[in-house]
Amino acid sequence: MVVSGRGSNLRSLHEKASEHDYLIVGVVSNKPMAPALDYAVSCGLPTQLVDHHAYATRALFEDALAQAIDHMNPDVIALAGFLRVLGADFVRRYPGRLLNIHPSLLPSFPGLDTHRRALEAGVREHGATVHLVTEALDGGPIIAQAGLHITPTEDVATLAARVLALEHDLYPYVLQRWARGEVVRPLTHRPHNASPARTSGIN
Numbered sequence: 001m002v003v004s005g006r007g008s009n010l011r012s013l014h015e016k017a018s019e020h021d022y023l024i025v026g027v028v029s030n031k032p033m034a035p036a037l038d039y040a041v042s043c044g045l046p047t048q049l050v051d052h053h054a055y056a057t058r059a060l061f062e063d064a065l066a067q068a069i070d071h072m073n074p075d076v077i078a079l080a081g082f083l084r085v086l087g088a089d090f091v092r093r094y095p096g097r098l099l100n101i102h103p104s105l106l107p108s109f110p111g112l113d114t115h116r117r118a119l120e121a122g123v124r125e126h127g128a129t130v131h132l133v134t135e136a137l138d139g140g141p142i143i144a145q146a147g148l149h150i151t152p153t154e155d156v157a158t159l160a161a162r163v164l165a166l167e168h169d170l171y172p173y174v175l176q177r178w179a180r181g182e183v184v185r186p187l188t189h190r191p192h193n194a195s196p197a198r199t200s201g202i203n
Contacts, residue, residue: 001027002069004083007036009101012168013080013175014043020176026072028065030084046072052084062090069094076178079133080171088135098133099178100140101171103163105129105147110138115159118150126150126159128166130174143183146170 001024003010010027017024027040030052040047048068055061069077079100091098104114106129109121118126127147134140146166150159177183 001078001080002082003027003029003036003080004031004034005036005081007039008164009080009167009171010036011039013172016172020172022175022179025074028068036081058087062087066090066093085137091133091135100131100133101167102129102138105145106131106138106142115156119154119156124150126163128163128170130170144170144174
C-alpha cells in the first residue's frame, strides 16, 4: 500500500484483511510524519519511507518509490490517501496493478475538493470509486462504486464523513474480489446504510 495521510483506509483494510482473504505485504509512505506510517509501524507491518523532498526530481522520487514497492513484491499496489500525482513512466511500470480510491462517483468530480464541488453543483448522488490508475488523472477504468443520496441539510463535513464510511467498506470489498480473481466480473456492492450502489467491472 502507498500512503501519505491519516491512514483511515489503511486501518480499515488492515482490520478487514483476514476476513477478506487478502494480505497487506507492506506500506510505503512519502511523508515521514504521516499518521498512516505510524499506524503501519504499530501494527508490525513492513514499512518503507520514500520522502519526496529528498529527491531533486519527480523521476528520481518515483524510481525510488518503485524500488521500495518492488522490494515488497505485491500482486497489486493500492493507493490509499497517497497525495501525489504519479507520472506516466511510473504508471506504465505497473499496468493493471495500480488501484486508487477516489471520493466521488467518477467520472464526476475528478481531482480535489470533491465534496464541496458536489454540493455546489447541486447533484443528488455522491460517493466513492475504486479504479485502475492510468496516465489520465482519476480517469482509469472503474472497478466498483458505492453511492449515497445527498440530504437537503448536507454540508462538506458531514458529506465527507459519510463518503469516507463508504470507502472503508468499498476498498476491502474490491481487494477481496481481486484476491479471489473476480475483478474481471462486475462487482456488486451495497455498503450498510448506503443508497444507491453503483457498480462496474473491468473486461
